[in-house]
Amino acid sequence: MTWETVIGLEVHVQLATQSKLFSGSSTRFGAAPNTQASLYDLAMPGTLPVMNEEVLRMAVSFGLAVDAEIGQRSVFDRKNYFYPDLPKGYQISQLDLPTVGRGTLKIQLEDGSEKIIAITRAHIEEDAGKSLHEDFQGMSGIDLNRAGTPLLEIVSDPDLRNAKEAVAYLKKLHSIILYLGISDGNMAQGSMRCDANVSIRKKGDTEFGTRTEIKNVNSFRFVEKAINYEVQRQIEILEDGGRIVQETRLYDSDKDETRSMRSKEVANDYRYFPEPDLLPLVIDDAFIEAVRATLPELPGARCQRFVSQYGLS
Amino acid sequence: MALDNTDVEKIAHLARLQISESDTLEVAQRISNILNMIDQMQNVDTSQVAPMAHPFDATQRLRPDVVTETNQRDQYQKIAPATQDGLYLVPKVIE
Amino acid sequence: MLSKTVAELATALAKKEVSSVELTQAYLDRIAQLNPALNAYVTTTPELALSQAAAADAQRAAGNATPFTGIPVAHKDIFCTRDVLTACGSRMLANFTSPYDACVVERLQSAGAVMLGKTNMDEFAMGSSNESSYFGAVHNPWDQDRVPGGSSGGSAAAVAADLCAIATGTDTGGSIRQPASFCGITGLKPTYGRVSRWGMIAFASSLDQAGPLSKSAEDAALMMNVIAGADARDSTCLDIPAEDFSAQLNQPLTGLRIGLPREHFSDGLSSQVQEILQLAIKTLESLGATVKTVELPNNHLSVPAYYVIAPAEASANLSRFDGARFGYRCENPVNLEDMYKRSRGEGFGDEVKRRIMVGTYALSAGYYDAYYKQAQKIRRLIKQDFDTAFKDVDLILGPTSPHTAFKLGEKNSDPVTMYLEDIYTIAVNLAGLPGISLPAGMLGGLPIGMQLVGPALSESRLLNVAHQFQLNTDWHTQRPEV
Numbered sequence: 061m062t063w064e065t066v067i068g069l070e071v072h073v074q075l076a077t078q079s080k081l082f083s084g085s086s087t088r089f090g091a092a093p094n095t096q097a098s099l100y101d102l103a104m105p106g107t108l109p110v111m112n113e114e115v116l117r118m119a120v121s122f123g124l125a126v127d128a129e130i131g132q133r134s135v136f137d138r139k140n141y142f143y144p145d146l147p148k149g150y151q152i153s154q155l156d157l158p159t160v161g162r163g164t165l166k167i168q169l170e171d172g173s174e175k176i177i178a179i180t181r182a183h184i185e186e187d188a189g190k191s192l193h194e195d196f197q198g199m200s201g202i203d204l205n206r207a208g209t210p211l212l213e214i215v216s217d218p219d220l221r222n223a224k225e226a227v228a229y230l231k232k233l234h235s236i237i238l239y240l241g242i243s244d245g246n247m248a249q250g251s252m253r254c255d256a257n258v259s260i261r262k263k264g265d266t267e268f269g270t271r272t273e274i275k276n277v278n279s280f281r282f283v284e285k286a287i288n289y290e291v292q293r294q295i296e297i298l299e300d301g302g303r304i305v306q307e308t309r310l311y312d313s314d315k316d317e318t319r320s321m322r323s324k325e326v327a328n329d330y331r332y333f334p335e336p337d338l339l340p341l342v343i344d345d346a347f348i349e350a351v352r353a354t355l356p357e358l359p360g361a362r363c364q365r366f367v368s369q370y371g372l373s
Numbered sequence: 374m375a376l377d378n379t380d381v382e383k384i385a386h387l388a389r390l391q392i393s394e395s396d397t398l399e400v401a402q403r404i405s406n407i408l409n410m411i412d413q414m415q416n417v418d419t420s421q422v423a424p425m426a427h428p429f430d431a432t433q434r435l436r437p438d439v440v441t442e443t444n445q446r447d448q449y450q451k452i453a454p455a456t457q458d459g460l461y462l463v464p465k466v467i468e
Numbered sequence: 469m470l471s472k473t474v475a476e477l478a479t480a481l482a483k484k485e486v487s488s489v490e491l492t493q494a495y496l497d498r499i500a501q502l503n504p505a506l507n508a509y510v511t512t513t514p515e516l517a518l519s520q521a522a523a524a525d526a527q528r529a530a531g532n533a534t535p536f537t538g539i540p541v542a543h544k545d546i547f548c549t550r551d552v553l554t555a556c557g558s559r560m561l562a563n564f565t566s567p568y569d570a571c572v573v574e575r576l577q578s579a580g581a582v583m584l585g586k587t588n589m590d591e592f593a594m595g596s597s598n599e600s601s602y603f604g605a606v607h608n609p610w611d612q613d614r615v616p617g618g619s620s621g622g623s624a625a626a627v628a629a630d631l632c633a634i635a636t637g638t639d640t641g642g643s644i645r646q647p648a649s650f651c652g653i654t655g656l657k658p659t660y661g662r663v664s665r666w667g668m669i670a671f672a673s674s675l676d677q678a679g680p681l682s683k684s685a686e687d688a689a690l691m692m693n694v695i696a697g698a699d700a701r702d703s704t705c706l707d708i709p710a711e712d713f714s715a716q717l718n719q720p721l722t723g724l725r726i727g728l729p730r731e732h733f734s735d736g737l738s739s740q741v742q743e744i745l746q747l748a749i750k751t752l753e754s755l756g757a758t759v760k761t762v763e764l765p766n767n768h769l770s771v772p773a774y775y776v777i778a779p780a781e782a783s784a785n786l787s788r789f790d791g792a793r794f795g796y797r798c799e800n801p802v803n804l805e806d807m808y809k810r811s812r813g814e815g816f817g818d819e820v821k822r823r824i825m826v827g828t829y830a831l832s833a834g835y836y837d838a839y840y841k842q843a844q845k846i847r848r849l850i851k852q853d854f855d856t857a858f859k860d861v862d863l864i865l866g867p868t869s870p871h872t873a874f875k876l877g878e879k880n881s882d883p884v885t886m887y888l889e890d891i892y893t894i895a896v897n898l899a900g901l902p903g904i905s906l907p908a909g910m911l912g913g914l915p916i917g918m919q920l921v922g923p924a925l926s927e928s929r930l931l932n933v934a935h936q937f938q939l940n941t942d943w944h945t946q947r948p949e950v
Contacts, residue, residue, distance in 0.1 A: 093458065094461070203461075414846055
């Protein structure tokens, strides 16, 4: 039995703005708990979001760097669920009309060949706060400094076929966001987070198998190991005649295994609807061209230039 | 559209509202009445109409990327139910 | 003195017939005397008020008075007021001392107004009778066995009973206009986006608007001059130049074309109310206006569409009330889910919980298209009806409410009966247009209002027509004997 692995990656990039996405709080890392949480970040009654222009510029610059369609009319939506690190009880995100549409990323494989990975979309959304589960007399401590920090969620098509390709994609994405200066892309610190959607199917099948989502992988090396573990786990289940359960799994780097997050298995109905406190985000060609003019030369382009200028191979 | 007790429990859970068992039936009936009233909308042909999210055709204003907020933790946490070391305390999630 | 309008009080203060401190103390005394029976105020702020009044008198002495300097106002308890209880009619916020001021509050304060206190309201602005407040029902000053209307019932009762000079309110489906009608006062809901919603506790974000409840149209214009205008903190607040809403008050009405919606003047409206409206129309015609029939064919869909859109938005807006960072937290929660469910279950009243559930249902998987999306489409049809009508007329006239104030407890058996109270007002919110209710007559000793609706941003015109009507009638000068 030959199995084919199918991987899609969702990467959350924390954008390196001075202030948050919808409030004027500082985004500086490492501040004392809740010292960078404004009335809006705390979801005090009567507070309202106002959009940070730099977030839009950064999102568009990413879109241009991956040759993506730019959504010239994008809309924010509310994604509703309850969790202590989500003070409003909803996250402001983008569903049907994201700021960045379909694009492509070229990766280099180990054998030197190139592969084009399609990017489905990239959208702007608010980050959540942090829950500290250390023992505060049996309670959790919530720090909302991070709540409201701007994120760009970059979603790939399920075009990746093995862990090494996934890592190559991540590394390329990482280099782009660093070159653009839109994020410090620090996986260990959480300014770049990767979730992997992994499924397998019989080679030649056109339908996708049931996928699982692996979270909590905070280095390129762990992404590779987590995917390899998960693929092996799924193969063993299917070869034993079992079924893959669609679920979210956490990667445990100590044991080098993925574990089911049973508590999150309850299907979440996010009840998305357009954010009534924000108006549609409309950008014109002039804005896009102005952003394009500020883009640094991208790694791929520089490489090509070296090749043609200096005859390197 | 009639809701039964299971529907009510599901919605109450999504909305994190405690509804006592004894109230569930009455809540189901009252909400069903509301939904019946709302169902009057279903007979209208809106296939050629775009939804209207805002009454006017304006677009989102942008603000400059500048820090304008200062640390007001002490003042804001004066009204919090439970805090420690600057953190908001809540009961743990059961895993 | 206490039944004077803001305009009259401003003159009296300027002429030093009274000081702001004296005026404020007089209102505070009257509140102490009458509020126990009416329950219009949830919180009074006597110390703050007197210190603001003293500051206002000093400003006046220094030659820096504005029309609102030293004028005692009441704020609906939906507006955040710094360091003052802001309870929004709910147990959920019965302990919530706001850490900041709403824009509306800031602006009135900067204009020298004196805050007497926070008025009672239907819980989270959801209601048409002010009976759902955690702090008890408000009693209509005209007949204390009757409701004042809602959700701005406390503000309306306070203005009608001369417990303040003027008050702020909010209107999502009629919550300024309907209580104004029931209490015999003037109430204006501005165009959506006219007044900043910063600091105004959100019910339905795309429908909510703040506005004045006042003794006269002129007073409403004066308050609009203070509270309206661009605010960078509210993305939905229109960034348009400031306007003097009192500049056109004295324009003659010659050539004014008034539309009467066929759907409003149908068999559903009692003949007594029709008679009152016909008399009012005659008055306006005598001032130079002409009338014609207009059609609002989708008006009957406004109540169903509203009761999807408003609860849906509210269901999300109220998710922040979870016992975690402020507000009510249940006793001894055993885990997180318990804290959420019991804090919200105990903190919210029945009508709020019902609407959250309806809204949650309307947005949930499988129902979004049939309910929420369909309602937003119908919303566009309703707006289009108004746009079409306004091609032929300058404003639309009709009833504010089907009848005068009903008795306490009369409409509590079935929520839908209560919802139909808003049948004339709701479409105006869905379309985002300005609407004003002003006293048009009396029926059985109770006041009843008429509503004028205009195209977007036509408040000055509405106030002009209302003012001219009030110069030629005296319904708005009637005060209840309390």
